[in-house]
Amino acid sequence: MCQMTAEGYAGTGSPDRVDALVWALTDLFLEPAKRWRAPQVRTL
Numbered sequence: 020m021c022q023m024t025a026e027g028y029a030g031t032g033s034p035d036r037v038d039a040l041v042w043a044l045t046d047l048f049l050e051p052a053k054r055w056r057a058p059q060v061r062t063l
């Protein structure tokens with residue numbers, strides 16, 4: 020990920036791994052957080 024620049028990928032190897040990592044982290048962290056922050060009415 021550190022070798023991604025504004026012009027594109029500047030390193031050796033496959034930039035697809037960076038893309039896969041971003042999608043994996045999105046699925047693992049953002050999706051559960053959406054359910055946790057769902058607004059709801061609280062009762063006493």
